[in-house]
Amino acid sequence: xxxxxxxxxxxxPSGSGEVHIGNYLGAVVPFLELQKNADKIYFFxxxxxxxxxxxxxxxxxRNVENLVLSYLAFGIDTKKVVFYRQSDITEHTELQSIxxxxxxxxxxxxxxxxxxxxxxxxxxxxxxxxxxxxPILMAADILxxxxxxxxxxxxxxxxxEIARDVAGFFNKTYGETFVLPDIYNIKExxxxxxxxxxxxxxxxxxxxxxxxxxxxxxxxxxxxxxxxPNRKKVTDPGSVEGNPVFTYHRLLNDNKxxxxxxxxxYTTGTVSDMEVKEKLIFAILTKFKKERALYNELKSNxxxxxxxxxxxxxxxxxxAAKKMMEVRERIGITNKYSExxx
Ligand code: TYM
Numbered sequence: 001x002x003x004x005x006x007x008x009x010x011x012x013p014s015g016s017g018e019v020h021i022g023n024y025l026g027a028v029v030p031f032l033e034l035q036k037n038a039d040k041i042y043f044f045x046x047x048x049x050x051x052x053x054x055x056x057x058x059x060x061x062r063n064v065e066n067l068v069l070s071y072l073a074f075g076i077d078t079k080k081v082v083f084y085r086q087s088d089i090t091e092h093t094e095l096q097s098i099x100x101x102x103x104x105x106x107x108x109x110x111x112x113x114x115x116x117x118x119x120x121x122x123x124x125x126x127x128x129x130x131x132x133x134x135p136i137l138m139a140a141d142i143l144x145x146x147x148x149x150x151x152x153x154x155x156x157x158x159x160x161e162i163a164r165d166v167a168g169f170f171n172k173t174y175g176e177t178f179v180l181p182d183i184y185n186i187k188e189x190x191x192x193x194x195x196x197x198x199x200x201x202x203x204x205x206x207x208x209x210x211x212x213x214x215x216x217x218x219x220x221x222x223x224x225x226x227x228x229p230n231r232k233k234v235t236d237p238g239s240v241e242g243n244p245v246f247t248y249h250r251l252l253n254d255n256k257x258x259x260x261x262x263x264x265x266y267t268t269g270t271v272s273d274m275e276v277k278e279k280l281i282f283a284i285l286t287k288f289k290k291e292r293a294l295y296n297e298l299k300s301n302x303x304x305x306x307x308x309x310x311x312x313x314x315x316x317x318x319x320a321a322k323k324m325m326e327v328r329e330r331i332g333i334t335n336k337y338s339e340x341x342x
Contacts, residue, residue: 030186151185
């Protein structure tokens with residue numbers, strides 16, 4: 001890891017717009033870790049990316065609010081971090097449109113989000129262009145700011161690789177302009193399994209445990225978690241491997257003695273699934289107690305939030321505009337008759 005590094009990451013206000021424990025472990029924890037020593041830090045809400053699936057005004061507005069409050073409550077240090085909304089910086093879409101021209105179709109056809117849709121049986125003719133060109137917008141998000149590291153979970157890894165490729169194509173065509181970013185994550189938590197125990201935890205699959213929802217909802221989400229399907233009664237020895245409830249305990253329960261005790265009792269058939277889940281509810285609510293309180297406090301102060309986002313956008317715009325002037329220069333949009341500036 002470099003000494004003076006910059007980082008950038010984002011989150012999409014899609015699905016229910018809630019932050020789940022997968023986002024927390026896969027992206028927030030590494031981000032908070034990197035935030036301590038980074039020189040420059042960018043964090044944004046990718047509201048334009050959400051348009052591929054959220055096409056309802058009120059839903060989008062609610063989701064963006066949820067995420068802004070959640071991330072501030074997690075302790076994003078807004079004195080150090082440039083915190084903004086993607087749509088406030090129009091250079092993101094402008095750069096996307098330029099990058100389209102150096103991006104081979106074949107590269108985008110290999111992208112997971114697009115391929116997943118095809119696999120689910122969606123007719124390729126019905127896939128919207130927003131989803132198809134999602135990775136190019138993501139490349140623009142990153143390349144405008146030239147971060148050294150992008151902290152994301154494993155599911156976004158391919159997008160970062162595409163951003164590197166696109167940067168490489170541009171640099172090859174027009175000369176060194178963009179920094180090729182590296183991914184950063186923590187192996188054990190880079191792909192948290194969902195509550196049904198099979199696929200990755202995801203907002204859109206509705207297999208998640210929310211961090212800031214009402215206690216009643218979190219209880220319901222945890223109580224409906226998959227455990228060991230072969231265990232029929234409490235006295236049956238159960239398996240903790242591949243059992244998501246234990247995965248969550250290991251990663252989020254700060255009382256390590258309790259986790260060891262529960263694992264031992266589970267494998268010897270002396271604890272119920274119910275008790276293991278009750279303890280998980282308690283552990284998660286305890287872990288996020290401070291953040292949950294702060295979320296509600298922030299919610300009652302919209303003017304403060306507005307100021308934070310305005311300041312973030314002002315700072316982000318300076319960097320984005322600088323880079324775009326360079327890009328304009330490189331590609332020949334500027335000439336002796338141009339006076340354009342942002
Ligand atoms: P999004 O909103 O799906 O997820 C936000 C972050 O959470 C991570 N994550 C997970 N990590 C571990 N286990 C899981 N089950 C899990 N689910 C989600 C994601 O990897 C991500 O780091 N396209 C991005 C947002 C984005 C972005 C960017 C990120 C747009 N532009 C530029 C980085 C740089 C997304 O939809 O993330």
